[in-house]
Amino acid sequence: xxxxxxxxxxxxxxxxxxxxxxxxxxxxxxxxxxxxxxxxxxxxxxxxxxxxxxxxxxxxxxxxxxxxxxxxxxxxxxxxxxxxxxxxxxxxxxxxxxxxxxxxxxxxxxxxxxxxxxxxxxxxxxxxxxxxxxxxxxxxxxxxxxxxxxxxxxxxxxxxxxxxxxxxxxxxxxxxxxxxxxxxxxxxxxxxxxxxxxxxxxxxxxxxxxxxxxxxxxxxxxxxxxxxxxxxxxxxxxxxxxxxxxxxxxxxxxxxxxxxxxxxxxxxxxxxxxxxxxxxxxxxxxxxxxxxxxxxxxxxxxxxxxxxxxxxxxxxxxxx
Amino acid sequence: xxxxxxxxxxxxxxxxxxxxxxxxxxxxxxxxxxxxxxxxxxxxxxxxxxxxxxxxxxxxxxxxxxxxxxxxxxxxxxxxxxxxxxxxxxxxxxxxxxxxxxxxxxxxxxxxxxxxxxxxxxxxxxxxxxxxxxxxxxxxxxxxxxxxxxxxxxxxxxxxxxxxxxxxxxxxxxxxxxxxxxxxxxxxxxxxxxxxxxxxxxxxxxxxxxxxxxxxxxxxxxxxxxxxxxxxxxxxxxxxxxxxxxxxxxxxxxxxxxxxxxxxxxxxxxxxxxxxxxxxxxxxxxxxxxxxxxxxxxxxxxxxxxxxxxxxxxxxxxxxxxxxxxxxxxxxxxxxxxxxxxxxxxxxxxxxxxxxxxxxxxxxxxxxx
Numbered sequence: 001x002x003x004x005x006x007x008x009x010x011x012x013x014x015x016x017x018x019x020x021x022x023x024x025x026x027x028x029x030x031x032x033x034x035x036x037x038x039x040x041x042x043x044x045x046x047x048x049x050x051x052x053x054x055x056x057x058x059x060x061x062x063x064x065x066x067x068x069x070x071x072x073x074x075x076x077x078x079x080x081x082x083x084x085x086x087x088x089x090x091x092x093x094x095x096x097x098x099x100x101x102x103x104x105x106x107x108x109x110x111x112x113x114x115x116x117x118x119x120x121x122x123x124x125x126x127x128x129x130x131x132x133x134x135x136x137x138x139x140x141x142x143x144x145x146x147x148x149x150x151x152x153x154x155x156x157x158x159x160x161x162x163x164x165x166x167x168x169x170x171x172x173x174x175x176x177x178x179x180x181x182x183x184x185x186x187x188x189x190x191x192x193x194x195x196x197x198x199x200x201x202x203x204x205x206x207x208x209x210x211x212x213x214x215x216x217x218x219x220x221x222x223x224x225x226x227x228x229x230x231x232x233x234x235x236x237x238x239x240x241x242x243x244x245x246x247x248x249x250x251x252x253x254x255x256x257x258x259x260x261x262x263x264x265x266x267x268x269x270x271x272x273x274x275x276x277x278x279x280x281x282x283x284x285x286x287x288x289x290x291x292x293x294x295x296x297x298x299x300x301x302x303x304x305x306x307x308x309x310x311x312x313x314x315x316x317x318x319x320x
Numbered sequence: 321x322x323x324x325x326x327x328x329x330x331x332x333x334x335x336x337x338x339x340x341x342x343x344x345x346x347x348x349x350x351x352x353x354x355x356x357x358x359x360x361x362x363x364x365x366x367x368x369x370x371x372x373x374x375x376x377x378x379x380x381x382x383x384x385x386x387x388x389x390x391x392x393x394x395x396x397x398x399x400x401x402x403x404x405x406x407x408x409x410x411x412x413x414x415x416x417x418x419x420x421x422x423x424x425x426x427x428x429x430x431x432x433x434x435x436x437x438x439x440x441x442x443x444x445x446x447x448x449x450x451x452x453x454x455x456x457x458x459x460x461x462x463x464x465x466x467x468x469x470x471x472x473x474x475x476x477x478x479x480x481x482x483x484x485x486x487x488x489x490x491x492x493x494x495x496x497x498x499x500x501x502x503x504x505x506x507x508x509x510x511x512x513x514x515x516x517x518x519x520x521x522x523x524x525x526x527x528x529x530x531x532x533x534x535x536x537x538x539x540x541x542x543x544x545x546x547x548x549x550x551x552x553x554x555x556x557x558x559x560x561x562x563x564x565x566x567x568x569x570x571x572x573x574x575x576x577x578x579x580x581x582x583x584x585x586x587x588x589x590x591x592x593x594x595x596x597x598x599x600x601x602x603x604x605x606x607x608x609x610x611x612x613x614x615x616x617x618x619x620x621x622x623x624x625x626x627x628x629x630x631x632x633x634x635x636x637x638x639x640x641x642x643x644x645x646x647x648x649x650x651x652x653x654x655x656x657x658x659x660x661x662x663x664x665x666x667x668x669x670x671x672x673x674x675x676x677x678x679x680x681x682x683x684x685x686x687x688x689x
Contacts, residue, residue, distance in 0.1 A: 136368065280619060283658050
């Protein structure tokens with residue numbers, strides 16, 4: 001494709017046109033420093049707009065943005081000579097970006113969303129998902145597209161890692177209002193990716209089971225009490241909210257755990273005897289672990305175990 | 321309920337001239353037909369195109385089964401008990417579209433598929449029967465498909481009868497949620513075929529078993545077959561915990577008691593909803609309104625999600641009491657349940673071998689009702 005280097009006034013560049021733009025959530029500080037030090041090294045690529053007196057960005061949106069912020073009035077850019085098709089221009093931008101950097105999840109989503117204008121799903125799955133480092137499946141395609149439709153604040157959280165991509169995909173299936181409810185919670189507390197996922201899952205399951213909205217679940221007094229604690233850190237709040245929601249999601253299991261805890265406490269076991277229930281109370285096999293250093297420790301533990309066998313609370317525990 | 325007629329039939333080239341394939345084509349004269357070179361490659365490409373998960377196809381694939389037709393039921397891991405059932409692979413996939421169906425996440429093949437090389441199947445069965453002449457075997461076609469949902473296209477049971485008549489130790493269990501029994505009514509089955517229905521609460525049948533017959537139609541079909549000398553079985557599986565489950569399942573047990581004489585029942589099994597974790601998302605993508613996955617499931621010893629044991633015990637205790645009230649003589653067993661559950665609800669916990677023997681004893685010697 002032929003191009004010609006031309007000096008263009010910056011105000012004639014349509015900065016809001018993102019037809020060919022893939023970049024999302026990139027930090028411009030390094031680029032700003034570079035331009036301040038050595039000027040513009042690589043020229044942006046532009047194409048004349050339909051009216052002929054303005055230009056659309058094909059490559060170099062960040063450079064244009066930085067130059068504008070730095071107060072430049074015009075820029076030398078490469079202008080495509082014979083107006084190529086949009087598809088050709090997009091592929092030019094796509095491969096140019098792909099050649100020199102790793103796309104973040106939102107950039108991948110934007111690329112795929114745009115590729116859908118020009119190619120069949122089958123073609124994208126087969127030829128383009130692998131280029132983006134994604135599995136060539138319809139499920140991956142659907143998940144990736146769903147990210148592109150999210151609100152900007154959520155996309156930004158995905159780029160910064162504050163929100164796990166998988167959780168964002170899950171949120172994409174909700175209404176905007178429900179999505180914002182969960183996202184607002186994640187902004188108020190600190191949670192690992194797996195705990196974000198767990199909380200989202202709990203909220204969705206509770207909503208489904210009890211016919212509640214996500215907002216109603218999170219507006220619940222018990223959740224709000226935790227969020228309003230001034231003395232707790234974000235991580236402590238996150239853990240507490242998680243426990244509150246787990247209890248709502250698994251009322252019988254948590255009752256069983258509490259009941260086990262109460263009975264165990266009443267047994268007054270020494271610290272070197274650890275009594276554990278079956279995982280999730282599935283089956284009837286309890287375990288007792290004895291820690292010891294000496295023969296005397298073992299004798300003492302054996303005496304404790306004997307006593308425990310006569311404890312009515314143990315019988316109660318085993319009978320469930 | 322509507323019988324399944326595919327919009328399109330895909331036939332593997334090497335299977336096109338087989339008797340069963342021709343029969344299906346004759347019976348689906350309105351369906352378009354495409355001959356494909358390799359079923360395996362066709363499935364691979366279709367999965368890539370439509371997505372492996374949730375994209376079950378409406379077409380019917382006719383091909384050869386290149387593997388074994390007869391295999392042990394995969395069952396599950398210890399400590400859960402299994403019954404030693406054998407699966408006869410007549411095909412995979414099902415047109416009934418139940419929300420909880422494990423096949424959604426289990427199969428790699430999105431097409432309803434029928435294996436049409438019945439000659440090879442009979443040869444394999446003969447070989448097996450020759451190797452183990454005295455063995456009692458319960459074989460079934462209801463593991464990877466519904467046993468009767470496609471019978472109108474294949475006459476599969478009819479083609480097996482000559483073999484079954486010759487081998488007294490082998491009983492075929494047809495598991496279904498349909499009422500498609502017309503092809504069975506006039507068969508001279510000689511006690512070699514046992515038909516069993518999956519039963520559920522009527523609300524659950526309506527909301528979660530989309531293409532299946534209503535419960536009362538299943539029971540009416542069972543009644544008709546009993547009148548023709550068949551023994552029947554029932555599987556309350558999967559039991560679904562939902563608000564009002566007591567009333568729902570009680571009504572179904574009452575319907576059963578009103579329709580079926582206990583003496584005609586070979587067995588009744590109970591099993592609660594259980595699934596490998598990926599099924600939940602796959603199913604929710606296809607059936608976003610189902611509520612069955614939002615109850616208290618925990619991971620079992622076999623990695624499958626199950627209701628908390630307390631919930632299962634509550635349900636089983638109630639079901640066993642209602643069934644015992646209907647008849648004390650009915651043989652009740654659990655599918656994939658723990659010894660703890662067996663002991664607490666039925667008072668004993670057989671080993672896998674003992675359970676197999678108990679169930680074999682229910683069909684041997686062959687007894688027509």
